[in-house]
Amino acid sequence: MEPIVQYKEIHKSFGDTHVLKGINLDIRPTEKIAIIGPSGSGKTTIIRLLMTLEEPTDGDIYVAGENLWKMDVKGKKKTANEKHLRSVRKDIGMVFQHFNLFPHKTILDNCVTPLVQVKKMKKDEAVDLSKQMLDRVGLSDKYEAYPSNLSGGQKQRVAMARALVMKPKIMLFDEVTSALDPELVGEVLQVIRDLAEHDEMAMILVTHEMDFALEIADRVLFLDDGVIAESGTADEVINKSDNPRLQEFLKRFRKEEV
Amino acid sequence: MFSSGVNILEYLSQGAWTTISIFLVSTLLAFIMAFVAGLSRLVKNPLIRGFTTIYVEIFRGTSLIVQLFWLYYAVPMLFNINLGSNWWVGVIAIALNYGAYMSEVVRSSILSIDKGQTEAGIALNLSRFQRMRYIILPQALRLMLPEFGNYSIQILKGTALVSLIGLTDILYYGDIYRSSNLSEGPMAYMMVLIMYFIIALPLIWLSKKGEKISRRGVAS
Ligand SMILES: Nc1ncnc2c1ncn2[C@@H]1O[C@H](COP(=O)(O)OP(=O)(O)OP(=O)(O)O)[C@@H](O)[C@H]1O
Numbered sequence: 272m273e274p275i276v277q278y279k280e281i282h283k284s285f286g287d288t289h290v291l292k293g294i295n296l297d298i299r300p301t302e303k304i305a306i307i308g309p310s311g312s313g314k315t316t317i318i319r320l321l322m323t324l325e326e327p328t329d330g331d332i333y334v335a336g337e338n339l340w341k342m343d344v345k346g347k348k349k350t351a352n353e354k355h356l357r358s359v360r361k362d363i364g365m366v367f368q369h370f371n372l373f374p375h376k377t378i379l380d381n382c383v384t385p386l387v388q389v390k391k392m393k394k395d396e397a398v399d400l401s402k403q404m405l406d407r408v409g410l411s412d413k414y415e416a417y418p419s420n421l422s423g424g425q426k427q428r429v430a431m432a433r434a435l436v437m438k439p440k441i442m443l444f445d446e447v448t449s450a451l452d453p454e455l456v457g458e459v460l461q462v463i464r465d466l467a468e469h470d471e472m473a474m475i476l477v478t479h480e481m482d483f484a485l486e487i488a489d490r491v492l493f494l495d496d497g498v499i500a501e502s503g504t505a506d507e508v509i510n511k512s513d514n515p516r517l518q519e520f521l522k523r524f525r526k527e528e529v
Numbered sequence: 530m531f532s533s534g535v536n537i538l539e540y541l542s543q544g545a546w547t548t549i550s551i552f553l554v555s556t557l558l559a560f561i562m563a564f565v566a567g568l569s570r571l572v573k574n575p576l577i578r579g580f581t582t583i584y585v586e587i588f589r590g591t592s593l594i595v596q597l598f599w600l601y602y603a604v605p606m607l608f609n610i611n612l613g614s615n616w617w618v619g620v621i622a623i624a625l626n627y628g629a630y631m632s633e634v635v636r637s638s639i640l641s642i643d644k645g646q647t648e649a650g651i652a653l654n655l656s657r658f659q660r661m662r663y664i665i666l667p668q669a670l671r672l673m674l675p676e677f678g679n680y681s682i683q684i685l686k687g688t689a690l691v692s693l694i695g696l697t698d699i700l701y702y703g704d705i706y707r708s709s710n711l712s713e714g715p716m717a718y719m720m721v722l723i724m725y726f727i728i729a730l731p732l733i734w735l736s737k738k739g740e741k742i743s744r745r746g747v748a749s
């Protein structure tokens with residue numbers, strides 16, 4: 272099957288810091304990918320490039336065959352403009368570590384506004400769809416609440432509903448539980464688990480919830496020092512790899528967990 | 530004593546409309562300038578940004594009274610531009626001056642909105658304009674309110690300068706009254722103060738309200 276996302280020799284530097292050093296990655300349309308790796312290895316950067324929040328220093332990213340960051344102008348490759356970026360990223364959604372809900376809008380309006388503005392959907396249609404999605408993440412009693420009145424777990428579920436109403440084909444999750452109190456992590460993971468089981472879309476999860484990643488991921492990538500150092504099924508990467516850096520990372524990780 | 534006070538107030542009120550009309554129109558224009566310049570300093574185009582920066586720095590870096598004289602005496606002679614009446618000269622000078630100050634309020638409020646808001650907007654594929662219009666500005670406006678309240682009171686006080694280019698505002702009538710009733714000078718200026726204060730009262734009330742809305746934060 273044609274990959275929905277392709278990274279080709281992607282490099283990213285911030286000033287003198289060379290963060291990504293040649294990422295090559297194909298993602299199938301329904302694939303669930305978990306990215307693990309030490310802090311600072313570039314996990315967040317990988318998905319921010321795809322969301323167009325950062326621009327690659329070198330290399331190409333393709334989304335459904337379209338070059339994300341470059342466009343053809345009279346046969347010449349040019350840096351993508353806003354219009355091109357918008358047309359290619361319309362199928363990508365993202366959930367952030369710190370939720371980034373719109374604090375001046377109700378929960379419902381957080382979902383309705385992008386539907387009406389971006390998808391040009393009729394208001395009442397957008398409201399119906401948003402309510403359905405909020406129900407799905409278990410927030411049917413909170414339509415008119417403001418973000419500041421919700422718990423962290425609820426906020427993150429709203430953020431997921433808001434991304435999901437846009438019907439993305441690719442969903443990106445950047446450590447979506449790491450800003451939450453431990454007792455609220457479960458409710459958010461449950462929503463993702465449900466998505467992974469029932470939805471067709473591709474998912475990329477950057478996560479420190481190792482067990483969870485292993486449970487839902489078709490493929491696990493171990494990112495180390497700006498390259499994909501290991502890639503395979505959860506079992507292959509976690510149990511069968513003899514990469515010393517990975518072993519060290521897992522050991523440190525297990526220690527923190529107990 | 531009391532009756533002389535009332536008399537003076539009545540005399541001064543001949544200038545009230547000049548003061549109030551200049552205040553209202555220059556405040557309106559200053560707000561428009563503030564948004565135009567504040568937003569222009571945030572665009573990508575270096576030409577627009579540079580030009581706006583020059584405007585803001587010149588008008589913040591020189592005094593209103595000098596700008597007023599420039600517009601009144603120098604600009605018509607140098608560039609053969611006639612701004613119409615003294616009234617317009619006063620309005621434009623005040624609007625440009627306070628617009629420059631207030632554009633900084635607009636700019637810094639917009640910049641102080643969390644970057645995550647813009648990023649969420651991008652992730653939902655809102656356009657640059659839609660992000661500004663529906664996400665950033667509504668939040669930034671609430672931050673601007675208290676400063677806007679303060680500046681509008683300052684603009685009212687600033688209008689007193691227009692008596693220097695021959696406009697017949699409250700201060701102008703105060704001066705006239707004093708010069709023909711020298712012994713009542715202190716009383717005359719006392720009444721000028723009171724008159725300005727009365728006009729400022731609704732503004733003070735509004736800016737208190739603005740502060741409250743702002744403090745209550747965005748969830749309201
Ligand atoms: N905007 C930026 N400007 C400068 N340096 C940056 C920027 N964003 C990321 N970096 C640097 O790039 C490197 C990789 O960052 P990234 O956030 O992708 O790591 P990560 O794997 O997500 O780490 P963590 O597990 O701590 O979230 C880090 O050294 C970080 O300091």
Ligand SMILES: [Mg+2]
Nearest residue numbers: 314315316446
């Ligand atoms: Mg990260």
